Amino acid sequence: MGAANLLTASPAPAPPDDALAALTALVRDDMEACNREIVARMASPVALIPRLAAHIVAAGGKRLRPVLTLAAARMCGYSGGARHVQLAACVEFIHTATLLHDDVVDESQLRRGLASANAVFGNKASVLVGDFLFARAFQLMVADGSLDVLRILSAAAATIAEGEVLQLATQNDLSTSVERYLDVVRGKTAALFAAACEVGAVVANRPAAEAAALRDYGLNLGIAFQLVDDALDYAADQAVLGKTVGDDFREGKITLPVLTAYAAGSRGERAFWQRTIEASEQTEADLDQALALMTACGAIPATLARAAEFAGLAKASLSRFTDDPFRHALLAVADFTVNRPR
Amino acid sequence: MGAANLLTASPAPAPPDDALAALTALVRDDMEACNREIVARMASPVALIPRLAAHIVAAGGKRLRPVLTLAAARMCGYSGGARHVQLAACVEFIHTATLLHDDVVDESQLRRGLASANAVFGNKASVLVGDFLFARAFQLMVADGSLDVLRILSAAAATIAEGEVLQLATQNDLSTSVERYLDVVRGKTAALFAAACEVGAVVANRPAAEAAALRDYGLNLGIAFQLVDDALDYAADQAVLGKTVGDDFREGKITLPVLTAYAAGSRGERAFWQRTIEASEQTEADLDQALALMTACGAIPATLARAAEFAGLAKASLSRFTDDPFRHALLAVADFTVNRPR
Numbered sequence: 001m002g003a004a005n006l007l008t009a010s011p012a013p014a015p016p017d018d019a020l021a022a023l024t025a026l027v028r029d030d031m032e033a034c035n036r037e038i039v040a041r042m043a044s045p046v047a048l049i050p051r052l053a054a055h056i057v058a059a060g061g062k063r064l065r066p067v068l069t070l071a072a073a074r075m076c077g078y079s080g081g082a083r084h085v086q087l088a089a090c091v092e093f094i095h096t097a098t099l100l101h102d103d104v105v106d107e108s109q110l111r112r113g114l115a116s117a118n119a120v121f122g123n124k125a126s127v128l129v130g131d132f133l134f135a136r137a138f139q140l141m142v143a144d145g146s147l148d149v150l151r152i153l154s155a156a157a158a159t160i161a162e163g164e165v166l167q168l169a170t171q172n173d174l175s176t177s178v179e180r181y182l183d184v185v186r187g188k189t190a191a192l193f194a195a196a197c198e199v200g201a202v203v204a205n206r207p208a209a210e211a212a213a214l215r216d217y218g219l220n221l222g223i224a225f226q227l228v229d230d231a232l233d234y235a236a237d238q239a240v241l242g243k244t245v246g247d248d249f250r251e252g253k254i255t256l257p258v259l260t261a262y263a264a265g266s267r268g269e270r271a272f273w274q275r276t277i278e279a280s281e282q283t284e285a286d287l288d289q290a291l292a293l294m295t296a297c298g299a300i301p302a303t304l305a306r307a308a309e310f311a312g313l314a315k316a317s318l319s320r321f322t323d324d325p326f327r328h329a330l331l332a333v334a335d336f337t338v339n340r341p342r
Numbered sequence: 343m344g345a346a347n348l349l350t351a352s353p354a355p356a357p358p359d360d361a362l363a364a365l366t367a368l369v370r371d372d373m374e375a376c377n378r379e380i381v382a383r384m385a386s387p388v389a390l391i392p393r394l395a396a397h398i399v400a401a402g403g404k405r406l407r408p409v410l411t412l413a414a415a416r417m418c419g420y421s422g423g424a425r426h427v428q429l430a431a432c433v434e435f436i437h438t439a440t441l442l443h444d445d446v447v448d449e450s451q452l453r454r455g456l457a458s459a460n461a462v463f464g465n466k467a468s469v470l471v472g473d474f475l476f477a478r479a480f481q482l483m484v485a486d487g488s489l490d491v492l493r494i495l496s497a498a499a500a501t502i503a504e505g506e507v508l509q510l511a512t513q514n515d516l517s518t519s520v521e522r523y524l525d526v527v528r529g530k531t532a533a534l535f536a537a538a539c540e541v542g543a544v545v546a547n548r549p550a551a552e553a554a555a556l557r558d559y560g561l562n563l564g565i566a567f568q569l570v571d572d573a574l575d576y577a578a579d580q581a582v583l584g585k586t587v588g589d590d591f592r593e594g595k596i597t598l599p600v601l602t603a604y605a606a607g608s609r610g611e612r613a614f615w616q617r618t619i620e621a622s623e624q625t626e627a628d629l630d631q632a633l634a635l636m637t638a639c640g641a642i643p644a645t646l647a648r649a650a651e652f653a654g655l656a657k658a659s660l661s662r663f664t665d666d667p668f669r670h671a672l673l674a675v676a677d678f679t680v681n682r683p684r
Contacts, residue, residue, distance in 0.1 A: 046504045048511050101473060105466040124447040127469055128506045131443060134473070135499035138480055142493045150484045150492065157477035162388045164470045169390050 019336035020062060023329040027070040030085055034066050037089040041136055052121045052129045055114075056096055064225075065196045066092045068330075072200025072214050075326035083203050086144055090153060091196045093137035098160055098192075100130035105164070106251060148202050156195035163187015172252040172278050174262050174270075181254060185226045186219065193222030213317050217330065220314035225337050227307035230255035234291060235300045246287040252277045256306060257299040261290070264297035308338045361678035362404060365671040369412040372427055376408050379431040383478055394463045394471045397456075398438055406567075407538040408434045410672075414542025414556050417668035425545050428486055432495060433538045435479035440502055440534075442472035447506070448593060490544050498537035505529015514594040514620050516604050516612075523596060527568045528561065535564030555659050559672065562656035567679050569649035572597035576633060577642045588629040594619045598648060599641045603632070606639035650680045 024031060042053040066088035073084035102108070103116040104123045110116055118126040134157070141150050167184045170176040197218030201211035233248040234257050248255055254277070262273045272289065276282050294300055311334040321327050366373060384395040408430035415426035444450070445458040446465045452458055460468040476499070483492050509526045512518040539560030543553035575590040576599050590597055596619070604615045614631065618624050636642055653676040663669050 044504055044507075046508045046511065048507050049504065098473075101469050105469055123465075124510055125507065127443050127447055128503050128510065131440075131476070132500055132503035132507065134476065135496055135503055138492070138496035139500055142489055142496050145489060147484055147487060147489070150480070154477055154480035154484050158474055158481055161470050161474035161477055162386055162391065165386075165390050165467065165474065166388045168466055168470065169388065 019329065019332035020064065020067075020340070023071055023333050024063070024067050026325055026329050027067060027074060030070040030074070030088070031063065031067060033082065033085045034063075034070065034088045034092070037085055038092055041089060041093070041140060042133075044132070048121070048125060049129055049132055052117055052125055053096070053133060055120060056099060056117050057092075063092060065095050065192060068193065068196045068218060068221075069200050071326050071330055072197045072218075073203050074200075075321060075324065075330065076201050076204035076206045076210065076214075078200070078204035083144055083146075084200065086140055087149060087199050087203060088196075090137040090140045090144075091192065091199065093133045093140070094153065094157055094160075095192060097130040097134040097137070098164075098188075100126045100133070102164070104130075105168070106247075108247070146202065149199055152195045152198055152202065156191045159187050159191040161187075163189070163191065167253070170254045172280060173254060174258075174273055174278055176254045176259065178256065178259055181256060181259060182223065184254075185223050189226040189229075190219045190222030193225065194218035197221075210320065213320050216317040217314045217334075220310045220317065221334055221337060224307040224310040224314065224334065227256060227303055227310065228338055228340065231257055231300050231303040231307070233257075234294060246290075249276070249287055249290055250282065252280050256303045257294055258290075260299035260302050261294045261297050264299070265293065269293055304338060311335060311338045361671065361674035362406065362409075362682070365413055365675050366405070366409050368667055368671050369409060369416060372412040372416070372430070373405065373409060375424065375427045376405075376412065376430045376434070379427055380434055383431060383435070383482060384475075386474070390463070390467060391471055391474055394459055394467055395438070395475060397462060398441060398459045399434075405434065407437050407534060410535065410538045410560060410563075411542050413668050413672055414539045414560075415545050416542075417663060417666065417672065418543050418546035418548045418552065418556075420542070420546035425486055425488075426542065428482055429491060429541050429545060430538075432479040432482045432486075433534065433541065435475045435482070436495065436499055436502075437534060439472040439476040439479070440506075440530075442468045442475070444506070446472075447510070448589075450589070488544065491541055494537045494540055494544065498533045501529050501533040503529075505531070505533065509595070512596045514622060515596060516601075516615055516620055518596045518601065520598065520601055523598060523601060524565065526596075527565050531568040531571075532561045532564030535567065536561035539563075552662065555662050558659035559656045559676075562652045562659065563676055563679060566649040566652040566656060566676065569598060569645055569652065570680055570682065573599055573642050573645040573649070575599075576636060588632075591618070591629055591632055592624065594622050598645045599636055600632075602641035602644050603636045603639050606641070607635065611635055646680060653677060653680045 038057060039054075042050045042057065044050060069088040069091050070084055078084050100117055103118045104126050107118075108116045109119045117129070121129075137153070138150070141153060163184050163186065166180070167188055170180060170184060194215045195218070198211050198215040201214045230248065233245065233255070236245055247253075249258075258273065258277060262270060262277075265273060272286075272293070276286050276290065314334040315331050318327055318330060380399060381396075384392045384399065386392060411430040411433050412426055420426050442459055445460045446468050449460075450458045451461045459471070463471075479495070480492070483495060505526050505528065508522070509530055512522060512526060536557045537560070540553050540557040543556045572590065575587065575597070578587055589595075591600075600615065600619060604612060604619075607615060614628075614635070618628050618632065656676040657673050660669055660672060
């Protein structure tokens with residue numbers, strides 16, 4: 001069976017509008033300024049740096065994390081300066097640096113539907129330009145001058161690396177608990193979502209409780225986002241996903257769809273997962289078999305349902321804020337994350 | 343001919359004492375506190391992180407960069423706190439992170455005479471633990487709270503990455519100018535030496551001119567250090583070097599010994615360098631041939647003489663400081679860098 005058939009198992013209808021596009025439109029001027037900042041700050045006398053960085057930055061992506069910083073800052077009433085723009089660029093630089101290193105670590109050939117930077121420029125350049133962007137992000141934060149922002153984003157960067165290393169340690173290990181998998185997700189993905197949102201409150205000088213609420217929103221949104229990503233890796237339309245369906249399967253990555261199917265599996269089915277995921281012995285037909293087992297036990301809808309729970313927590317975190325177009329759009333993005341095109 | 347024979351071409355006698363050991367002894371208590379700080383701050387709930395970090399940190403090394411921070415701070419009269427210890431640990435973390443990434447980029451199998459971290463734990467873990475140590479360094483700087491220190495070390499980190507990328511761009515390229523090679527050296531090595539020393543003045547609240555002088559000292563010391571390293575890669579006793587003689591040759595790395603021999607070469611000799619360095623076509627006997635060509639044109643002593651010039655500049659940068667045991671030891675280290683055991 002094809003991966004597309006699994007879509008019918010999705011529990012929620014697609015949203016009428018693209019809530020992420022709506023949120024991005026709300027901060028359009030800020031985001032254009034942020035894009036200019038990103039291009040300006042990638043500059044280096046070493047030509048390969050902006051060339052490689054432009055490859056991944058120009059590949060587009062949704063710019064979800066900087067949009068969150070900008071929208072959070074605006075919801076918190078920030079005005080009268082461009083600090084939020086500069087810090088949104090920092091967030092995107094940190095994200096881009098981790099993408100470059102991730103693609104090296106995962107030996108990915110595709111990123112957002114284009115050849116990955118490591119595929120075009122090699123692993124070495126990708127590692128080093130990632131280092132450069134990471135350092136440049138800290139230079140921009142220093143120029144901004146807020147130790148609170150530096151504290152939040154340096155802690156996020158350490159947590160991201162911890163999550164990535166933990167993911168490496170759980171790879172091919174079917175005895176990984178769901179809680180441990182969620183620790184990986186909190187680290188590798190949700191920590192930067194959380195920091196991106198928290199920074200918006202900090203730049204607007206809001207009280208600690210509001211910064212914490214925005215942090216919670218980002219953290220839970222990030223978990224939901226990653227759970228959906230992990231579901232889409234098995235269930236998406238390849239053209240929409242922008243990467244190869246089944247990448248996680250081939251890499252033996254431990255994600256909730258696999259853990260769910262493994263937990264629900266018969267002895268023979270568990271042997272299948274042990275061979276393909278733990279022993280990394282795979283044949284051409286194994287991905288279809290994996291998809292069939294997931295369909296049989298509802299692993300994809302179960303993963304999406306778990307994602308919806310976290311999206312609900314994200315929305316609840318915004319209850320303390322006055323309703324305005326930014327809050328409205330951030331709430332809609334939480335729903336959209338679970339129901340995005342696939 | 344063996345590499346050891348080249349030692350007779352060295353222009354300067356070995357120093358009577360190990361000046362680096364003397365400098366380290368001067369800051370022994372601080373350095374012990376720094377080592378404790380390093381171990382404490384490598385901690386993470388993700389066990390692989392301290393395990394891999396301990397592998398490279400325990401491999402020892404000279405701890406030259408943190409010793410420079412500690413000695414510079416003491417020469418500048420810093421007392422009454424442990425900020426210099428914490429910042430020396432930051433410097434060592436940044437250095438360790440770059441070593442981890444360097445070894446991945448260079449595909450090195452040995453580091454300081456032991457199996458490199460990437461050889462033991464794999465490239466993936468080395469990239470990610472490097473990222474962790476880098477982020478952790480910034481967390482420690484934020485805890486210290488000095489934006490000046492953050493500015494100096496974030497700029498150094500960006501410059502290091504630029505130097506590394508530039509080195510990648512010059513690899514296998516014999517048309518690289520000596521000035522461009524020195525740009526690589528300033529970036530990949532000297533920038534962190536410069537920052538390590540400057541931070542010592544900043545933590546002691548010394549005037550900008552003293553910080554700049556210490557920065558110059560570190561920059562020129564770092565250039566001298568790297569030039570000697572590049573000479574030793576062809577001329578050292580392998581047991582002392584702690585890595586494989588001829589690594590740079592096999593990697594097609596453009597260093598001053600190669601540029602000197604290439605510039606002095608006959609047409610036939612240039613063809614040898616083009617085949618071995620540019621086309622990366624090497625046979626077993628080629629390293630000995632490269633060493634013979636270097637000996638014939640004095641490439642190693644010429645490189646060491648250039649290193650001695652930079653060591654002289656380093657020493658001159660300390661003229662504004664009152665003579666005391668720290669200044670005395672820092673001056674001696676500059677000489678020692680050029681005359682260290684090989």
